[in-house]
Amino acid sequence: MDEELDSRKVNNSFLRDHNYATEADIISTVEFNSTGELLATGDKGGRVVVFQREQESKNQPHRRGEYNVYSTFQSHEPEFDYLKSLEIEEKINKIRWLPQQNAAYFLLSTNDKTVKLWKISERDKRPEGYNLKDEDGRVRDPSTITALRVPVLRPMDLMVEATPRRVFSNAHTYHINSISVNSDYETYMSTDDLRINLWNLEITNRSFNIVDIKPANMEELTEVITAAEFHPNHCNTFVYSSSKGSLRLCDMRAAALCDNHSKFFEEPEDPNNRSFFSEIISSISDVKFSHSGRYLMTRDYLTVKVWDLNMESKPLETYQVHDYLRSKMCSLYENDCIFDKFECVWNGTDSVLMTGSYNNFFRMFDRNTKRDVTLEASRENSKPRAILKPRKVCMGGKRRKDEISVDSLDFSKKILHTAWHPSENIIAVAATNNLYIFQDKVN
Amino acid sequence: MFSKGTKRKFSDDGGEMSDESLGGANVSSSYNLQRQSLLDMSLIKLQLCHMLVEPNLCRSVLIANTVRQIQEEMTHDGSWQAVTEAFCNGSQSPSERLVATEVLCRSREQDAEPKLFSVISYEGCREEEVVADETLCSVSVSDAASNVCLSESVGHCWETGELRVVESDEETSEGSRLGPGDDDDDDEDDEDEDEVDEEEESSREDSKSMGQVFGTFEIKNGSSGPDSALEELFSDVDASYYDLDTMLTGIQSAPKMGPYDLLDSLAPSHGPPSLGSPSNCRSDLNELDHIMEIIVGS
DSSP states (O other), X not given: OEEEXXXXXXXXXXXXXXXXXXXXXXXXXXXXXXXXXXXXXXXXXXXXXXXXXXXXXXXXXXXXXXXXXEEEEEOOOOEEETTTTEEEOOOOOEEEEOOOOSSSEEEEEEOSSOEEEEEEEXXXXXXXXXXXXXXXXXXXXXXXXXXXXXXXXXXXXXXXEEEEEEEEOSOOSSOEEEEEEOTTSSEEEEEESSEEEEEETTOSSOEEEEEEOOOSSGGGOOOOEEEEEEOSSOTTEEXXXXXXXXXXXXXXXXXXXXXXXXXXXXXXXXXXGOOTTHHHHXXXXXXXXXXXXXXXXXXXXXXXXXXXXXXXXXXXEEEESOGGGGGGHHHHHHTTGGGOOOOEEEOTTSSEEEEEOBTTEEEEEETTTOOEEEEEOOTXXXXXXXXXXXXXXXXXXXXOTTEEEGGXXXXXXXXXXXXXXXXXXXXXXXXXXXXXXXXXXOO | OOOTTSSOSSXXXXXXXXXXXXGGOOSHHHHHHHHHHHHHHHHHHHHHHXXXXXXXXXXXXXXXXXXXXXXHHHHHHTXXXXXXXXXXXXXXXXXXXXXXXXXXXXXXXXXXXXXXXXXXXXXTSOHHHHHHHHHHHHHHTOHHHHHHHHHSOGGGHHHXXXXXXXXXXXXXXXXXXXXXXXXXXXXXXXXXXXXXXXXXXXXXXXHHHHHHHHHHHHHHHTTTSSOOHHHHHXXXXXTHHHHXXXXXXXXXXXXXXXXXXXXXXXXXXXSOGGGOOXXXXXXXXXXXXXXXXXXXXX
């Protein structure tokens, strides 16, 4: 893999120098659009940065489709809920692109409470020659208007505009953790800790609650929803994951309220690995349908699992992400790392899985060859267009050259969010405030 | 792995009990120790969660489940009973104690009444600092507040606790007496002092430390109704967690506090305010031990 660019250094207003990174610069979500031409990132400061892939040029073959900043905008602002007396963070929890239907691009972005539909469009012409106002927009003195003009469109420098088209608010009491656009392209769902709501993309004042696991008495609460996603082809099917490590597949045709699942995926607990942390580490942090719709991938604290939709009893495949942490559970609980929410992604052909780890490491698993690799996304260890070297973590005393001891891992450098181009081997990896884009080696 | 059934009564039932030892402990006592420290850690984490208006629900639920699991296991092998009996003459059934954890895992809900206290009590001071102090104090002092958890309406105990402790903080800083359980304190405190007078051990400094003795004394007498599970749970909390958790929750301004500093901040609970200077308290601790010997031992 080749490092393409160390991003976010292009645009002045979004200059993210390594040394001046603040909390607000931490990237909180990464998402390619359906063609892979655009890549959106959201951060803790409520900003969305959209990157566009450059056209390939024959004279510079090594610059194969680099991504450059296309548009930046403030999606969410910090708010204060006066009724409940609480602050609502501006942090972007998720971004989902809508399939492109015209020249403009649309995306959904969400913070803890509010989902917004943004339109990103280009403008390279502007109207000139209005009768009642001058070129600066000021109203002209009627006495000076002596002739009637026909306004005309004149070319201008390309401008990319982001405009909020819909704001879907006041439907979530708890924190939104997922949004997912349906394959009917008309509806989407938003999921918080206890409920899932279904929206029409055109209607902001009404949503339908399709899952509600809130107990009448909150003291009896022992399980929360951690993620949810629509099936890629069947618009009536969706899946949601829970903090107890289970998956529920629901069919919206069965009932308006999908409290009763149609399928329940859960792996029986291995008695040999039982500990006080069993439940915490089995909590699912992310769930993704494969592009084909046949499989589900889940990420829990230590593993990635692939489930066949036709087999509920156990996962088809289980991959260890960082099993060397199993002996460190106490301290990971103590420092709260055990609650980190790692995400996971499929490659375009559903043959490779990718997910993050600590120390700026991320992992890839080839489902066919069963080979796996650990790579590192770090500014210090890689230069643009350098080839990434596989990394290895060792346990115990003897450490070989090029290996890193499990005790020297940096748990503050974690890769939670990654994205895979829908058809090519291009990946985006968010490491705190840096976005790395890697692609297959150019021959 | 420890050998099965060595120190525990019901381990053969399987289920809650497993041979899995925590962090590779070999002996059941070290397992118990780790379990206790895990419990302490979890309870502190939970308490920090509850100080937030909107805690991360997933995290809170997972921690609360962990506490429940430990509690069940301890109830099962009798160690929970042992802990509580030592404090409250076994007047409580384990199930009553479980209620206490449910209190802990109660997430602050939006549908509930507005939580005005958080605005009021934090007024005019940096929230982080207050929170840090509050944690420390409510863990060790607010027995009155935590009693409410079991006996009174479940819904409000935390608010009450927090509010009270903040008040007492303020009072402490003004050099006046400690907040919780004022009225009851007076009576019993008088008795205590009489007792001490009889022993001819009374000095001004002694009476000042009575406030600290009282906390233990009250528990022993069981005078305040159903004893607080919370108090017990926090009883041997290692203060080193505080710094850690404070750090982790992003609270940076917390003053470094050891167990003695903790007492320092609570010192001027009885006696003339002028004597309440923190520097006296360390020496008071020795006298405290001595007084305890007299009260308890004789």
